Amino acid sequence: MKSRFAAIGLTLLLFSCGKDQTVQAPPPPQIHVIDVISQKVNLEKDFVAQIYGKMDIPIRARTEGFLEGIHFQEGRMVKKGDLLYTVDPDPLRENVNTAMSQLAEAKVSLTQAENDLARYQPLAEINAISQKDLDAAISKKKSAEAMVEAAQSRVNFQNIQLGYTSIKSPISGLIGKTNAKVGEFVGRDPNPVILNTVSIIDSVRVEFFLSENDYLQLFREYQENHNQAQRSQPLKLILADGSVFNHEGYVDFINRQIDANTGTILVQATFPNPESLIRPGQFARVRASIRSVENGVIIPQRAVNEFQGRFFVFVVGEGNQVRQQEVQILGPYRDYYLIDSGLKEGDQVVLEALQKVAEGLVIEPVPFQFESQYKD
Template sequence: MKKKPIFILLALVAFSCSKTTEPISQAPPEVKVTPVVSQEVKLEKDFVAQIYGKMDIPIRARTEGFLEGIHFQEGRMVRKGDLLYTVDPDPLKENVNTAMSQLAEAKVSLTQAENDLARYEPLAEINAISKKDLDAAVSRKKSAEAMVEAAQSRVNFQNIQLGYTSIKSPISGLIGKTNAKVGEFVGRDPNPVILNTVSIIDSVRVEFFLSENDYLDLFRDYQEHHNKEQRAQALRLILADGSVFNHEGYVDFVNRQIDTNTGTILIQATFPNPESLIRPGQFARVRAAISTVPDGILVPQRAVNEFQGRFFVFLVGEGNKLTQREVKLTGPYRDYFLIESGVSPGDKIVLEGLQKVAEGLVIQPVEVKFESQFQD
């Protein structure tokens, strides 16, 4: 009778072990996929560039002296003819007074010579004086006239020098920070000679350098359109924050020679700047189209795996089963890769979570459109 509980316990254990646990089926994981697209691709290249005003006119001190006045607000627009600076005019006023005195003396000498000649001419007609005396009187008059002209030139010169003490704007534009303050001696090195700069910025000049190969590609297009009296291809300006300037520019100058030290050539383009957003001195990048692929196949760069120099994507196949497919790249294009072979337009590839998928995995595809971070 004591063995019965043990028998019952063993029977229960055997009965429980005889039951089999059925496996729990898991749903395929959701994975974001995107279609391979085909479109015209303009292969572009960026070049480091520096920006200048349409005109950048230095304001120079053309005469020496102490700076007496500054008559503008820095960083504001000025009009052509506006008074910008005044230099102490007193030394130059004295020079003008001295020149005026010399002119007065020359005029007195001329009057005396004219009077002498007026007396000698009647006497010469009646042979009361010799021809030699008459000739001498004529020479003195001409000499006095020359002295008056020379003295008048000195007066004009000194007035011009005096005018340099009032420095006016040669153009209408934006003026910068002054390089000299009131009381400084200006007009002689090492003291300030260039006091400021006025720039026209309703459009800007952008200068950049091309290698010889890039120059040949870009300039052939420029020359072709220029000869046909058409505008060459547009250039885009990429600002320091990565944004694309909302106005296009065009090449308007190519330097005459290649720099033998760097193997590059200077290119200048002009961009409209109606909002005055761009300022001289900024650095930016010029984006130019080097060539065009009519039906380029594009794949987002983040959808591509690289292993030992080979590139792969995960292709969604029949039954939503993933296949690892090798692709050949032509090169990068913005945040895409331009594909030479391996996939076709319309194929769906895994966009995100490449580390979580594998060959043969069945997924639940969630189709999304890839949004490029680059602006057109």
């Protein structure tokens, strides 16, 4: 009997202990969420580009010889007509002297022919000499005149060649580092022929390539905005450090054909460069607007999951219950995605801890103000 009462007491004791130790359900996790917004969106795309001067003029050695002098400071501005290089002029000066001697000899022959003709003409009038002798004297004079003209041409040519020994700047601009030093033989391969380059950089040419698809898309976009000229579509230049150049550029040239080997077309744009920050040879990215969308629905890219080419977000529904929603994306916009379908303005989506949420999970949404890293 005692054992029976002991068993009943033990049962009551265990029941009372279990009731006191009931585990309380944990509170819903606090998760950052954002409200889906809509605004005017300009979809942009970047293209790798190379920069050239407005004009890049190579300075060539137009005659062979030893370089005698360099008359400029590398990396400085030069003016049109400034003396840049001098090549040893002595061999060409001797050529000029030889040509001058030949000219003097031709002039002596012309003088003799003129004197002979002057003597023959009076004699021919009184029939003291034959007509044949007179004709020969006239022909000799004309031949001597032609010899003088030829000799004068040789003098002019040699003077031009001598002038090539003084190399002057064809334009005003920025000159680079010289490719030859004093004493070096220039003007014949493998020795330097192009000695330097002078560039005008108050504005720069930026060349980039569009794929066939990008070209068609941009062209159609410009056609849709037919009330605006093509030149009114500004381009941005993204420098190597990621900063945006503070001057906009415009397309001024599109090549006549698409390269059959690469499937791309060359496009050239001009950007003002009043501070001379941009230099020829730099690589940059050209950012072009490829589509404009009014009231475009956008969400931060970090709020989107991708799986096998499909895109998903977690939407907060009734009772703060999370559900997975597939979305269609038109394209990236800065650090957002532009949504084509699947979301509307005012929806709440999970921004962080995507790996901690799942279909049907109840959360405590914490509103979060997302700030883009891009500044207008």
